[in-house]
Amino acid sequence: MADLQHQVEHRLPSSQGCEDVRLDAPIANPVTDSARERIAGLSSLRMAQIAERILAVFEAEIGTLRHAPLPPVHLIEGEDGSVSLEWMFPHFRLGFSIESEDQDSNWFFVSDESAGLIHACGRLSDASVKLPLSLVLAHLG
Numbered sequence: 001m002a003d004l005q006h007q008v009e010h011r012l013p014s015s016q017g018c019e020d021v022r023l024d025a026p027i028a029n030p031v032t033d034s035a036r037e038r039i040a041g042l043s044s045l046r047m048a049q050i051a052e053r054i055l056a057v058f059e060a061e062i063g064t065l066r067h068a069p070l071p072p073v074h075l076i077e078g079e080d081g082s083v084s085l086e087w088m089f090p091h092f093r094l095g096f097s098i099e100s101e102d103q104d105s106n107w108f109f110v111s112d113e114s115a116g117l118i119h120a121c122g123r124l125s126d127a128s129v130k131l132p133l134s135l136v137l138a139h140l141g
Contacts, residue, residue, distance in 0.1 A: 030070070030072065031071070031073055031087075032058055032059055033072070034073070035072070035073045035074065035075035035085060038075040038077075039052055041077075042083060043081055047082075047098055050083075051083050051085060051098060054085060054098075057128075057129040057130060057133065061133050061137065062137070068140065071087065073085055074086045074087075080100070082098060082100065083098040084096070084098075085098075087136065089136075089139075091111055091112050092111035092112070092115045093108075093110050093111075094107070094109050094135065095108050095109075102124075103123065105123065105125060106121060106122060106123050106124055107121060107129075107132040109121070109135045109136070116139075118135070120135060
């Protein structure tokens with residue numbers, strides 16, 4: 001049953017900088033399942049919707065890598081209502097910070113020397129989710 005797929009239409013608000021994307025998202029995905037479960041408990045519907053859409057992009061982009069042992073994406077809600085999504089590997093980390101004010105939302109990618117000592121970040125409204133995710137995928141090659 002894990003092989004069942006459903007069509008999901010995803011669109012981050014234009015202020016979040018993500019284009020309209022139609023995705024085939026797996027019903028179950030070990031990388032995103034834990035974060036999806038936590039979304040149900042978020043205090044803000046708007047933050048939950050944005051987090052869901054980011055996870056949908058993750059699922060679409062990593063679909064071909066599902067056979068590899070990948071760590072789960074972690075979701076944390078801050079005391080101020082902000083939401084953090086982090087995907088942590090031994091030598092690099094990707095994160096998204098969803099803030100109540102769109103212009104304050106951002107992403108980051110950091111790696112240690114063994115993964116090229118990269119420090120990259122940007123406003124989430126200035127980049128699609130695919131851009132920072134591509135940095136991770138390049139390292140998983």
